[in-house]
Structures are given as structure tokens and as C-alpha cells.
Amino acid sequence: xxxxxxxxxxxxxxxxxxxxxxxxxxxxxxxxxxxxxxxxxxxxxxxxxxxxxxxxxxxxxxxxxxxxxxxxxxxxxxxxxxxxxxxxxxxxxxxxxxxxxxxxxxxxxxxxxxxxxxxxxxxxxxxxxxxxxxxxxxxxxxxxxxxxxxxxxxxxxxxxxxxxxxxxxxxxxxxxxxxxxxxxxxxxxxxxxxxxxxxxxxxxxxxxxxxxxxxxxxxxxxxxxxxxxxxxxxxxxxxxxxxxxxxxxxxxxxxxxxx
Numbered sequence: 080x081x082x083x084x085x086x087x088x089x090x091x092x093x094x095x096x097x098x099x100x101x102x103x104x105x106x107x108x109x110x111x112x113x114x115x116x117x118x119x120x121x122x123x124x125x126x127x128x129x130x131x132x133x134x135x136x137x138x139x140x141x142x143x144x145x146x147x148x149x150x151x152x153x154x155x156x157x158x159x160x161x162x163x164x165x166x167x168x169x170x171x172x173x174x175x176x177x178x179x180x181x182x183x184x185x186x187x188x189x190x191x192x193x194x195x196x197x198x199x200x201x202x203x204x205x206x207x208x209x210x211x212x213x214x215x216x217x218x219x220x221x222x223x224x225x226x227x228x229x230x231x232x233x234x235x236x237x238x239x240x241x242x243x244x245x246x247x248x249x250x251x252x253x254x255x256x257x258x259x260x261x262x263x264x265x266x267x268x269x270x271x272x273x274x275x276x277x278x279x280x281x282x283x284x285x286x287x288x289x290x291x292x293x294x295x296x297x298x299x300x301x302x303x304x305x306x307x308x309x310x311x312x313x314x315x316x317x318x319x320x321x322x323x324x325x326x327x328x329x330x331x332x333x334x335x336x337x338x
Contacts (some may be wrong), residue, residue: 292308
């Protein structure tokens with residue numbers, strides 16, 4: 080066990096060092112989600128949104144939860160990109176030939192993606208605070224938001240790594256990534272509540288695990304614990320099933336790829 084912990088930490092530091100050498104990538108990794116979605120989109124629709132429909136003090140408060148979960152979605156689905164590049168340049172094959180546990184490679188990627196995602200969530204909440212969006216559940220609520228985000232991110236990262244091991248090129252990977260991410264965002268309660276959707280979109284959004292995550296994060300920001308606890312409990316139950324299915328599929332893809 081101690082040997083595997085050392086392997087996972089060493090491989091995680093490799094991802095960290097790779098990101099640290101790319102200064103612009105590191106900067107835009109933290110800034111892009113909150114810059115384009117929370118500030119621009121939130122400010123754009125701040126006056127246009129019907130407060131009675133979104134059931135929030137303002138649209139910025141409503142949107143904050145959606146931006147948090149969209150960030151988890153984008154990070155999770157992109158989590159396998161570096162593994163794909165390692166596969167294409169032959170480094171992954173050489174790494175698999177070394178006397179390390181193959182699961183250490185996967186666990187290190189999970190750890191790195193979750194760490195980056197956690198930092199982005201905190202940045203988004205900090206920027207939202209500047210726009211007078213204060214989580215009603217306080218610091219404990221922020222911790223629960225991080226927990227739910229990480230739980231959702233695990234399944235998404237498993238999907239991404241399964242794609243990385245299954246597709247033939249990064250072009251195919253990014254095509255699938257674009258096909259998955261936009262429908263998941265728009266067929267969820269990220270931008271508008273379910274009540275404002277046409278019936279067919281509401282049905283699809285109800286089947287989208289992202290909706291359940293957003294509907295758990297939003298009351299943690301807007302309403303307080305009395306309304307948040309039932310939603311959080313439901314979201315955790317949905318995510319346990321979602322993660323189990325994704326991890327099973329990811330494990331099968333990994334075994335097929337590395338033998």
C-alpha cells in the first residue's frame with residue numbers, strides 16, 4: 080500500500096509539473112470558467128431573467144451553481160486528454176512497462192483532476208462573492224459543494240479516460256467531448272430552471288445526472304440547509320450509481336487498452 084501511495088503521488092506531481100511549465104495554460108485553467116460564464120453570461124442576463132421563474136434573489140445567484148457544476152463537467156470530460164497524448168507519443172506504453180501498478184496511473188490522474196477542479200470551484204465561489212452571492216450554508220456548505228463536485232467529477236473523469244483509451248486520435252476525442260458537453264449543459268438546470276423548459280427538454284434534463292447535482296448545489300448557495308439536505312441526499316444517491324457505472328466502463332476500457 081505504501082509503495083502504491085508513493086507511485087500515485089509521484090505520478091500526480093508529474094501532472095503538476097507539466098501544468099506548471101505551461102504558464103498560460105495554468106492561468107487560463109483557473110480563470111476561464113468563471114470569466115466567460117459567471118461574469119459575462121451572468122451579467123448579460125442579470126436584468127433579463129425573471130426572478131419569479133428562477134426563484135433566486137437574482138440571476139447571478141441562480142447561475143453560480145450552474146457554473147460550478149459546468150466547471151466540474153468540463154474538467155472531468157477533459158481529464159483524459161493528457162493520457163491520450165501519452166498514448167499517442169508512446170510514453171504510456173513505456174510507463175506500463177515499468178514495475179509500477181497500472182492503477183497508480185489512473186489514480187494519479189483522478190487525484191490531479193479533482194485537485195484542479197476543487198481549486199476552480201473555490202475561485203468561482205470567490206468571484207461570485209464579489210457579486211454579492213454569499214452561500215447561505217456557510218463554510219460547511221462550501222465543503223459539501225466541493226464533495227458533491229468531486230463525486231460528480233469521478234464519474235466524468237472515468238468517462239474521459241475510457242474515451243482516451245478507446246479512440247484512435249485526439250481529433251476523435253475532442254469531437255466526442257464537444258458532442259457530450261454542450262447537450263449536457265443545455266439539457267440541465269444550469270441556465271434555466273426545469274419549470275421554464277418545454278416538456279421534452281424537462282424529461283431529458285431529469286435524466287441528466289448534472290441536473291441532480293445542480294439542484295443540490297443551488298440550495299446550498301441560495302436557500303440554506305432546510306431545503307438543501309433532501310436535494311443533497313438525492314444527488315449523492317444518483318451519483319453513487321452514476322460513478323459505479325462510469326468506473327465499471329472505464330475499467331473495462333483500460334483493461335482492453337493495456338491488456
